[in-house]
Amino acid sequence: MPEAARKRLALALLIVAVVPVGLAARFHGGPVWLRNSAGAVLYEVVWIAAAQLVWISARTHRLALAVLAATCAIELLQLSELPWLWAARSTTPGRLLLGANGGFDPADFALYAVGCALGLALCRPLRAAA
DSSP, rough: HHHHHHHHHHHHHHHHHHHHHHHHHHHHHSOOOHHHHHHHHHHHHHHHHHHHHHHHHHHHHHHHHHHHHHHHHHHHHTTTTOOOHHHHHEEEEEEEEHHTTTTTTTTHHHHHHHHHHHHHHHGGOOOOOO
């Protein structure tokens, strides 16, 4: 199996492993702060792995920074009261991807940074050589 295919498979397996853990953390009956923290950190890891899967030879740190910028922008959008965003966030997939209506929390920015560091550590070895 070529190196790029092996690394793509490893990234896909990472995503398949992290998504259920993130969903379990988010919906498990533990403390709210733990559910939110674990969910935010793992959210970043999945997005970085997905980006690396698509752009296998891209530098992982650049993808991590792009994901961090995008997720911080999504967090800021939680301050918005645009009707279409409220409608999207009222669904379970929308809430998982875009956050809750009125759910802006500045502490999430730090959690996203931690998630990006973890995603970078996990995904950098899986980047294919250009």
